[in-house]
Amino acid sequence: MKKSPWWTIGWRNMGRSRRRTYITAAALAGGYFSIVVLVGLSRGIVAEMIANGTDLIAGQLQVHAPDYLPDKSIYETFGGVDRASIDSLLTIVESDPDISAAAPRVYAGGLIGSDNFTVPGQLMGVDVDRESSVSRIVRVDEGRLPRPGTNEAVLGGEMARQLEVAIGDELVVVAPSVDGSMGNDLFTVVGIYNSGIVELDATTVIVSIEALQYLIFLDEGQIHEIAAVVLDPWDAEDAADRLNPLLQSSGHEAEAVPWTELRPELVEYANLVSASEFIIVIVVFGMAIFGVANTMLMATYERRREFALLLALGASPWGVIKSVLAEAIALGFISILAGVVFTAPFLIWWHVAPLDLSFASGGFSMSGSYVSPVLRVEYPWSAIVVASVSLFGTAVLAATYPAIRSARLPAADTLAGR
Amino acid sequence: MSDKTIAVKTENLWKTYEHDGIEVHAVRDVSLTINSGEFVALAGPSGSGKTTLLNLIGTLTRSTQGKVWIAGRDVTNEPEGVLARLRLQSIGFVFQAYNLLPILTAAENAELSLLLQGMDPAERRQRVLDLFGRIGLNGLEDRKPNKLSGGQQQRVAVARAVVGEPAMVLADEPTANLDSHASDELLDVMEELNRDLGVTFVFATHDPRLMERAHRIVHIVDGAVASDEVKTVQNA
Structure with a gap:
């Protein structure tokens, strides 16, 4: 040319x-x-x-019972009677190519008391091994994470300050159970985290999933949430679209929700x-x-x-x-x-x-x-x-x-x- | 003489400018025929209208009244695009101030019209080299204009005007900025091109040396043709 x-x-x-x-x-x-x-x-x-x-707590994708959101009712669980049902759900969720990790959770609201003070809080029951791959909240600044099945708790720094407790102190935890009764038990503080968000640090208590299921009378296969890590957060919607048919076809009454719906702001x-x-x-x-x-x-x-x-x-x-x-x-x-x-x-x-x-x-x-x-x-x-x-x-x-x-x-x- | 041998013809040509509401007639009722191969000087003092007439003949400006034919074609009302093409293919220009592009070398300046015509680079370079040899610019091909003397620059301008083998070259005071020696050399070149290649040259000038060498002198006074004197037999 x-x-x-x-x-x-x-x-x-x-x-x-x-x-x-x-x-x-x-x-x-x-x-x-x-x-x-x-x-x-x-x-x-x-x-x-x-x-x-x-990363801190929500994950890029969550799986819940269809009516769990927005009220987060403790009665809206999914899974089954035994742990095997959770494992099968986790296998489905982790089969997605964009998902690198997933962890089951149980939530309950209750009162957390020390010798002198009581504060309202949210109890978060986690599978400690899996949770550390999903959220940063389990990165404790002091102490360690609770052992599975034990009544051990990790508090936010702000809650520990308000309750005037330290590692080794005992807490009284009272929470409404799914059978309508009030569950209560003693927990030992084994760790303290600081997320950087004071509101979270003042309200969230991390315990083992087994301990919380026991406290609020859930079967060991019943959970409120599976939180998952999506490699690229912007792929979360696609991952949810792929997961939902899989969850339905597997017989679980659960739905996957991407972070874009959970955190529209x-x-x-x-x-x-x-x-x-x-x-x-x-x-x-x-x-x-x-x-x-x-x-x-x-x-x-x-x-x-x-x-x-x-x-x-x-x-x-x-x-x-x-x-x-x-x-x-x-x-x-x-x-x-x-x-x-x-x-x-x-x-x-x-x-x-x-x-x-x-x-x-x-x-x-x-x-x-x-x-x-x-x-x-x-x-x-x-x-x-x-x-x-x-x-x-x-x-x-x-x-x-x-x-x-x-x-x-x-x-x-x-x-x-x- | 048939229209085919007429390089340019004007009929009742007027060019009127308006300055502060006053009409100034730069060219008045000029009817002129220049045949192919002529070596014509439009002579007259500064402000007589010879440059304006040259521009009208060269289609660089439009007449207020009257008509212009180039090679038998009425170009008076042709659109600018057509005139541009006509200039590119049929008319060469040499200006008093050389008007070489400083970013181009001597050869590139000379090639300019061929470049605009879209000629193949090798062919246009060969043409320019041949022409440079003929007009004494050998060895200066790659010099930028600022490395050339005034005479050399004007010869490059002449080369640029004739390299496309136009039917007519219009030169506006081509020797005005040259010393007598450079003027003579330039005139030799133009005379030779006129004689050997049959290129029609029309000059606007008040240089006596150029008028002396012209074969025909058209005297322009106050925009009008005062006299039209044929001195020698045409070469074409």
Whole structure:
């Protein structure tokens, strides 16, 4: 294919005022850098929020009895009489290719009392071995996790403070049972966790699943929930769609629910951030476009005699437009190259070594999720594409008006210096 | 003489500008016929309208009134795209200020019209090299314009004008920025091209040396043809 003369002319024109070209390319590359890094950062924060909102306790996918949500009634269990039914459910859930781990849970609400104080709380019965692969709440700061089948408990730091208990102290736990009676028993504090969310630390007590089933009169095969880890949180909906038919066909009255339904506020936040990415693109390149347009206007004004010459020699007005646009595309290409050269190493470095700002700010909770003071960036592949296209678009759009002006020059008057 | 041998013809041509509400007639009622192969000077003092007439003949500007034929074709009301194509294929231009593109080498500048025509790179380069040899620009092909003398630059401009083998070359004060030696050399080149290749040359000039070498002198005064003097037998 024959190379268009306009590419040659456009490309050469880039080198006429190198300083101006470098400055303009640097401005565009800076815009590219800003967009990719800002979007990567905002996606990092969202990913962190989703991870914290799901890893801590909820999991990315849960299986419940159909009517368990939203009331979380202790009567809405699923499973069977013996443990084998739970194992068969876990096998089904873990058979999904996107699910890496799953753990059964039993919940109950009750009162937790020490020698001097009593507080309301949520009892969470867990399979200790499985739970450690599913949630971070079982990562204790002090002590250890409860042994299966024993009356041992792990408290949040805030509850331990309110009850004025420490490891080794005894607790009185009273909880309504599924048979209508009140279950009560003594538990020994064996560990203390701190999730970073004070509300959780003040209310949630972790005990072994067997102990809680016994306390509230559930069979050993009856559970309230299976929490599962989905490798990519955004695949949770697909995993749930695959699991539900399997659960139904296996005869279990249970349904899989992805985190996007359990924590819609996180989805809304992610959508908000996603929408704001376009604002970032518009603002950054919106500012850049005026600078580039000004530069192109100056550059083409200085060369108006040359455009007039081309028109006089027989170039079509469209040809002149193409020569200016070719220059803009060449500028866009150089800018993108510069943008990638500067952005890629920075992005990789930041992704690999997230910035720990704990010296300046502590963690906090937002929408029920813990936000750590560690800023990390995700690789924003779609933003990289959007930024590249926008950069080209900005360069070409900024050059369009100067190009049209150049093509409409009156050749004779311009060559005469009028 | 049939229309086929007429390079350009104008009929009652007027060009009127308006300055601050006052009409200025740059060209007045010019009817002129220039045959193929002529070596014609449009002579006259500055402001006489010869450049405007040249631009009208070259379709770079449109007349206020009257008609222009190029090679027998009425181009008066042709759209700009058609005129651009006509210029590309049939008319070469040489300007007082050379107007070479500084980003291109001498050879690339000379190739420009061929480039715009979409000619194969090897073929256009060969044409330019042949022409450079003929007009004394050998060895200067890869120099940028700022590394050439004024005379050399103007010869490159002439090469650019004739390399596409146009029917007519219009030159606006081609010797105005050259010393006498460079002017003579340039005129030699143009005369040779006119003689050997039959290219029609029309100059706008007030340079006596150029008028002396022209075969026909059309005197323009206040935008109108004052006299039309044929000096020699045409070469074409």
